[in-house]
Amino acid sequence: MNKTRSAALAALALALPATAACGGDDGGAVTLRYAFWDDNQRPALEAMIAAFNEDHPDIAVELEQNPWEDYWTGLDSRFAAEDAPDVFWNHVSRFPTYADNGVLLPLTDYIEEDGVDPSVYPASLYDSWRFEDDQYGLPKDWDSIALVYRVDALEAAGIDPATVGDLEWNPVDGGTYVEFLQKLTLDAAGNNALSPDFDPENVVQYGTAMSSNTGQTDWWNYAVQNGCALQTEPWGDYAIDAPECVEAIQFTADLYNRWGVAVPAESTNQPNGGVPGDYVVAGQAATALDGSWTLSFYRDGLEPGTWAVADNPSGPAGSGTVINGLSNAIYAGTEHPDEAWELVKFLGSEEAQAIATDMGSVWPGVSSLNQGFADYWAGQGIDVTGFQTAAEGTTIGYPLSMNDAAFGTAALDEFNQVWLGQKDAQAAAEAVVELANAE
Template sequence: MFRRATRKTLALATAAVTVVGLTSACGGSSGSSGGTVNLTYMIWQTSEEAAYQQSIDVFEKAHPNIHVTIDLVSWAQYWAKLQTSAAGRNMPDVFWDHLEYLPELAKEGIITNIADDVKSSKLDLTQYSPKLLAEWENGSTIYGLPKDWDTIATIYNAKDLTTAGMTPAQLGSLSWNLTDGGSFVAALQKLTVDQNGKHPNQAGFDAGHIKQYGIALEAPNGQQDWWDFGVENGCELQDRAYGAWTVSSAACVQAMQFEQDLMYKWHVEAPGTITNTPNAAALPQILAQNTAAITFDGDWDLDTYQSSLPAGSWGVAALPTGPKGSGTVFNGLTDAIYSGTKHPAEAWQLEEWLGSAASEKIVTDSGTVWAAIPSLDSGFITAWKAKGIDVSAFYQGSQGATIGYPLTTSGTAFTNVVLKDMNQVWLNQMAPQAAANDITSVSNAAVANGD
C-alpha cells in the first residue's frame, strides 16, 4: 500500500472505492444566496491548495456573482468521498479528475462532455500539450481541459553521491541493459554498502546485512518504477487506449525482471520487505535516513523532499536510459464538471478559467505544478531554481518517449490483480512472467465482460 498523500499513483487504488453504479441524475452541491452562485471545487493535494486559492481569488474578482469554495480531501479519502457525494446527489460542481477513474466516470455519466462548451467559447485547444489533450478526448467527447502534467525523474541524496565519488551529471547520464545491468547497476553498486563497508561487487559483501541500498523504489506501484523501465524497453501496457492489455509481452516482462534482479540478483535495490510493508517510510524519508541513495519519483512530491531533507542535500537528475533509449511515465489531470451541477454555466466558467493561460501561469509560476500549456513551463523551472533545485530533468523527460496512464473500463480489475501479483514479485515470491500472464488474463477478461 502507498503510505503518503500523493496526487497520482496506482498503488492507492485499492483504498479508493469504485464509482460504478453512481448516477448523475438531479442534484449538485452548489446553491445560491442573494444572487451569488456558490460552487464547490474539490481537490486532493495540500501543497497545491494555496496556489489554486490564489487563482480562485482572481476568478472571483472577475466574476463577482460566483463564489468558489475549495474542498480539500486527501487522496486516501478522495474517491470514497466522491462516491458518497454522488450517491447523496451532493457532488462538488468541479473536481480534479484522474485518468485512472476517467473511463468509469464517463461511462456512468457523472462527468460532463464539454465539447459543446469548448466550441461555443471558441476555445483554442492547440494551446495545450497534444499528448495531454489526447488523453481526455474520446471521439467527439472532451471530458476536461488539461490543467497540468507530471513525469518521473531520479531524486538523489547529494552526500551519498559524493561519498561514492559520483556527480549529479554522471548520475543523469547512466544507462541500463538486460545482460549486465549497464552503467546504472555499476553506479548502484557504488552506492550500495553493507554493514562492513563492502559493496555488492566486492568479495565478502553481505547481502543479508545491507546498511544502504543504491536505490529504493515505490512498490508495487508501476508509475514510479517498472513502467519507466518498461517504456525504455519498448513495453506498452495496452495495444491501444481502451483496448486489450499487453502486459505479458516480452518487453514488459523484461522490465519487471530487471527490477526484480536489482533487488535479488544484484542486491542494489531495497527489496519488497522494506518498501512494501504498511509502515515503511515514504521515499523522501528513505533518502533522508540514508536507507537508499536515490529513488525515482514524480514532481508532485518535490515539496515533500524540500521539507524532508536539508537545503542543498538533495537534487534531481534524469532517469537512466534503457535498451530503447530514454523514457518516462507521463500523466496529467483535468478539472471535471459534475453532470448534475445546478449551475452548469457557472461551472463551465470556472473550468474555462482554470484551464486558461492566466490561471495556469499563476499556479506554475509558484512552482506548484507544470502547466498543460507548454509555453508556460519555464515558470516552473524558474520557481524551483529560486529554491536551489534544478528540476529540468522532469521537463526533459516529457519531451522524449513517454508511456501514458492506461485508459480502460477494467481499471478496478487491473489494479487489484497488479497489486496482488506485483507485491509477490517484489517479495521474490512470484516470477515476473507468471505475474504478467495473470495480470493480462484477468484484466482482459474484465474488458470482455464489461467490468
C-alpha cells in the same frame, strides 16, 4: 431514473457520512466543492482560488482533499449518492469509465461559447480529455518521471553527479545503473554493496527506493525503457505478458532481491508502504525515480544543494517513461454548472496556471508556461529539464482502458508478490493480463 436505482441511492446516502451541504442559492452566492488528492498542491490551489475570487466574489470554493488511495472510492460512492463535488481532479485512467457512464458534464458548448483556445495546450494533452466527440475537461498539468538523487550521498560515494544522466541498465548484468546503485547501497560499517565485506542484513542506505500504487514510479519506467508499451494499443488489451515487459518486471524484482539495492518491498509495497520521497528525504535511499509533482516534497524536506534531478537511466530500448496529465472536470449532476464552468475555465487559463508554475507546483497544462516552471526550480538550484527529457524518447502515454480498476487491483496484488520474491514475474504478468482483459 428507475426505482431500483433510487432505492439503492437512498441506502447509500444513508450509509455515507453526510458531506457539507452546498451554499444557498439566495442572491447568486454559490459554494462550489472542489475535490483533489495531492496535498503537496494545496498551496497552489489556494492561491489560484484567491485569484479566482477577485473576479468572482460570489462563488466560494471549498477544497476537499482525499489521498489517492481513498480519492476514487470516495468519488465513486458520491457519484452513486448523487452528491459528488462540483469540480474535481480527473485522471486519464478513470476518465473513460466516467465519461461513458455520464457522470461528467460535457464542456464542448461552453468552450465554443466562451471561445476558449485549445491551442494553448499541447494537442495530445487536450485530446486525452475527449470522448465520443465531446470535451470533458481542460488540462490542469502534465507530469513525467525523472531520477531524483541526494547530491551528498553521491559525493560520499565518489560519484560525479554529471555522470548520472548517462546510466544504462540491461536485464543480464544490470549495467552501469545497477553498479551505480550498488555503490550507493551502504551497510552500517560503511561498506558498499560491491565490497566483499558488505553485510546485506545491515543496510543503512539503499541505492534506490521504489513504490507505486500503479507502476508509474516503479516498473513502468523500466518497461518503457525495455520497449514494453503496456497495452497492444491505446484502448486495446493489456499486454504486459510480452517478453520485453516480463523482462522489465523481472529487472525491477532483481533490484530488490538479486542486487539488493532497493529499500525492501516489505516496507515499500503499496497501498500501505512509504512513498519513494520518504526514504530519500530520511537518507535511507540515495535516489528514486519520482514524479514531477513531488518536487515540492523534496524541496520542503531537504536543504537546498543536497538534492538534484537527472535524466532517467536508459534501458535496451532507450530512455523514457510514462507521461500523464490531469484535468479539472465538472460533475454532470452539479447544481451550479455555469459557476463550475467559470472555475474550470479559470483554472485552465494561462493566468491561473502561471500562479501554480511560479510556485513550482506542477508542470502546467498551458505550454507557454513550461519555462516559468523550469525557471522557478532553477531559482531553487534545481535543474528540472530531466522531466522534459523524459517526456521525449521512448515515452508513452498513460494506459487507456475501461478496465483500469481491474488492471490496477490485479497488478498491485500480483506484483507486490513479485517484489517480495514470492512469485515469478512471468506467472504474475499472465495472471494480471487474464484478470484485466476479462471484462
